Amino acid sequence: MKALEEKILSEGKILPGNILKVGSFLNQQIDVEFLMQMGEEAARLFADAGVTRVLTVEASGIAIAVGVAAAMHVPAVFAKKHQTSNLSGDVYRSVVHSYTHNTDYTIVVPCDYIRPGDKVLLADDFLANGQALNGLIDIVGQAGAEVAGALIAIEKGFQGGGDKLREKGIRVESLALIDSMDDTGIVFRR
Amino acid sequence: MKALEEKILSEGKILPGNILKVGSFLNQQIDVEFLMQMGEEAARLFADAGVTRVLTVEASGIAIAVGVAAAMHVPAVFAKKHQTSNLSGDVYRSVVHSYTHNTDYTIVVPCDYIRPGDKVLLADDFLANGQALNGLIDIVGQAGAEVAGALIAIEKGFQGGGDKLREKGIRVESLALIDSMDDTGIVFRR
Numbered sequence: 001m002k003a004l005e006e007k008i009l010s011e012g013k014i015l016p017g018n019i020l021k022v023g024s025f026l027n028q029q030i031d032v033e034f035l036m037q038m039g040e041e042a043a044r045l046f047a048d049a050g051v052t053r054v055l056t057v058e059a060s061g062i063a064i065a066v067g068v069a070a071a072m073h074v075p076a077v078f079a080k081k082h083q084t085s086n087l088s089g090d091v092y093r094s095v096v097h098s099y100t101h102n103t104d105y106t107i108v109v110p111c112d113y114i115r116p117g118d119k120v121l122l123a124d125d126f127l128a129n130g131q132a133l134n135g136l137i138d139i140v141g142q143a144g145a146e147v148a149g150a151l152i153a154i155e156k157g158f159q160g161g162g163d164k165l166r167e168k169g170i171r172v173e174s175l176a177l178i179d180s181m182d183d184t185g186i187v188f189r190r
Numbered sequence: 191m192k193a194l195e196e197k198i199l200s201e202g203k204i205l206p207g208n209i210l211k212v213g214s215f216l217n218q219q220i221d222v223e224f225l226m227q228m229g230e231e232a233a234r235l236f237a238d239a240g241v242t243r244v245l246t247v248e249a250s251g252i253a254i255a256v257g258v259a260a261a262m263h264v265p266a267v268f269a270k271k272h273q274t275s276n277l278s279g280d281v282y283r284s285v286v287h288s289y290t291h292n293t294d295y296t297i298v299v300p301c302d303y304i305r306p307g308d309k310v311l312l313a314d315d316f317l318a319n320g321q322a323l324n325g326l327i328d329i330v331g332q333a334g335a336e337v338a339g340a341l342i343a344i345e346k347g348f349q350g351g352g353d354k355l356r357e358k359g360i361r362v363e364s365l366a367l368i369d370s371m372d373d374t375g376i377v378f379r380r
Contacts, residue, residue, distance in 0.1 A: 027268075036260060058248075070223075076222055078217075110219075
């Protein structure tokens with residue numbers, strides 16, 4: 001999505017540790033008009049996928065999930081993060097490793113919010129190693145539902161998570177896909 | 191907002207400890223069509239307030255803030271929660287007490303995202319004791335900006351936070367205002 005690439009080039013900041021800061025429009029300030037445009041693009045890309053639900057992880061995924069769900073006219077669901085896996089109730093859960101913080105956390109979705117037969121579009125603001133998406137895919141499987149694909153705002157292609165998911169047969173669509181970034185600039189995949 | 195009251199009555203669940211569970215449509219599953227209707231109602235209520243930004247706290251406030259900001263055509267900003275107040279960088283911060291968890295946390299907004307002269311509409315899914323809103327009001331004041339008001343999806347009027355803010359002169363508009371709730375039912379304020 002050309003407009004997103006341009007926004008990354010004009011407003012994004014590269015910080016040490018492969019961090020791309022886009023807080024000025026994607027999180028934690030959200031350019032909502034632009035968010036809705038990204039949602040429309042997502043709806044166009046997955047128009048034929050029969051999506052019944054959009055699923056993300058709190059907190060930074062919520063805005064993009066709402067934008068995508070609004071354009072697709074389906075509900076959005078977000079998994080909550082917990083430090084413990086010791087949880088009660090009728091929930092699906094999966095353990096996710098965070099490379100950024102070198103720790104594990106558990107993501108949790110009540111069973112009521114994903115049903116067998118659902119076609120679930122995963123959504124997130126960033127895709128790097130793909131750990132969070134793998135957790136969501138695990139949960140969709142537990143629910144007896146189907147993964148329709150993954151819609152990512154910004155994929156850091158050089159961290160490999162997206163291509164591993166594609167090799168597994170998951171349809172991953174990233175609105176901007178970065179192949180490399182450093183002090184000299186950002187290179188997008190064509 | 192009659193439609194929200196009806197949705198609370200049909201889908202909400204009252205749990206021990208004055209908890210009203212509306213996870214099936216407001217969090218953590220979001221009925222996005224309905225969210226956008228709530229946003230339109232917020233835009234109608236604050237049409238003459240000159241709002242330039244919507245401000246909330248992660249994570250459960252993000253969806254309603256996006257819905258409101260979409261209808262008002264302004265950016266949404268969310269404060270991040272931290273367990274420590276030992277933070278660096280150009281940020282505004284305020285300490286918030288959580289009665290639910292009996293602990294303090296710090297909410298943080300980068301200085302770039304609220305500017306002097308901004309008219310800031312606070313938004314949240316719930317208002318009970320008003321601690322989170324007081325923290326946001328503190329941050330808006332630090333930024334030299336103005337509080338245009340607060341837009342709440344569901345106010346628990348019996349916990350008093352909303353009326354205390356109104357007494358201070360803050361315009362608080364709640365789309366549903368609950369005066370009492372127990373096993374026998376929910377009473378909305380007229």
